[in-house]
Amino acid sequence: MKAVVYRGHGGPGVLSVEEREVPRPGAGEVLVKVEVSGVNPTDWKARAVGTFGSPEAERGQVPHQDGSGTVVAVGDGVPGERVGERVWVWEAAWQRADGTAQEYVALPARQAVALPDGASFELGASLGIPALTAHRCLTVADGGPEQLARDALAGRSVLVAGGAGVVGNAAIQLARWAGATVVTTVSGPEKAALARAAGAHHIVNYREQDAASAIREAVPGGVDLIVEVAPAANAELIHAVAAPNASIAYYADAGGDAMELPVHKVMFNNLRWQGVLVYLIPEAAKAHAVAGVAAALADRALRVGEEAGLPLHRFPLEKTADAHAAVQDNVIGKVLVGVVGGEAGSV
Secondary structure, eight states: OEEEEBSSOSSGGGOEEEEOOOOOOOTTEEEEEEEEEEEOHHHHHHHHHOTTOOOOTTTOBBOOSEEEEEEEEEOTTSOGGGTTOEEEEOOTTTTSSBOSSBSEEEEEGGGEEEOOTTSOHHHHHTSHHHHHHHHHHTTOSTTOOSSOOTTTTTTOEEEEESTTSHHHHHHHHHHHHTTOEEEEEESSHHHHHHHHHHTOSEEEETTTSOHHHHHHHHSTTOEEEEEESOHHHHHHHHHHHEEEEEEEEEOOOTTOSOOOOOHHHHHHTTOEEEEOOGGGSOHHHHHHHHHHHHHHHHTTOOOOBGGGTBOEEEEEGGGHHHHHHHHHTTOSSEEEEEOTTOOSEEO
16 A cells, blocks of 8 residues: 655655555554545644654654545454444544555544545545544533534634634534534635635624724623634733633644733633643543534534635645645645555655
């Protein structure tokens, strides 16, 4: 089989396509024939600087946490009926040498989740890290819910910073499905159109409007749940629009790594600032996130494509380096690698 591999950290040039033996699933594992591999910012960061550890020098690291495909074999302890099941894959490369940028991947059975017949492989490969992150951000508030379901957030308001981003798109769609009133901030008309397609009720262009006033006009009582991509840059805005007892869940450090918090305002409003790194969230929360995303998927509440606010950019396996560069350059939309039909050699 063909697999993308790197043995040292650096630019996209460290990636190459190699021939490998098809792995065998171990006990409790499934073997997935990968159709589409999803690329996330953590994938290029792990390749570039080893954010999540170093690759095995001899065997090398196959990148990418997310993907989709079909179960073609199972290990001991896994029901044989799973053979032939279409699945979406999450966290394939977390503390493992085998991600989804290869034609076959063996991994724990729970990390390959059934993909409904009406859901495309492109949609399946776009879930994983972004959707699980969004789910966690929407479920950290006191009083729950721990797991999203239809109308589970009815009566609550959600502010999604960067609604045209991949996590932002997932957060908008999940929050809408869960019954929340959704406000999002964007930086221009193109991104506004994408956020609108994703389903946001209110869209604020922070470059053309007074964002705090516009958000307060949309949600006079303040926002209950905030999904934040740039906490340092947006801290002042957050404290201007957060409702008492609001939760602010941040999953990235766009705009800076350090910030100051107004202690009295945070304390007297009982605000919760919650960091979210999906790899390290409690196992119970991760299980709730997987189940919640699966339920939204079964309910046809998650979509991809420009008509859903998430343009797709697809690269062949031998162009995985270009896919990494696109994510690193902050392309608008979701970057995917079509695994079928890759060629061995230079990426």
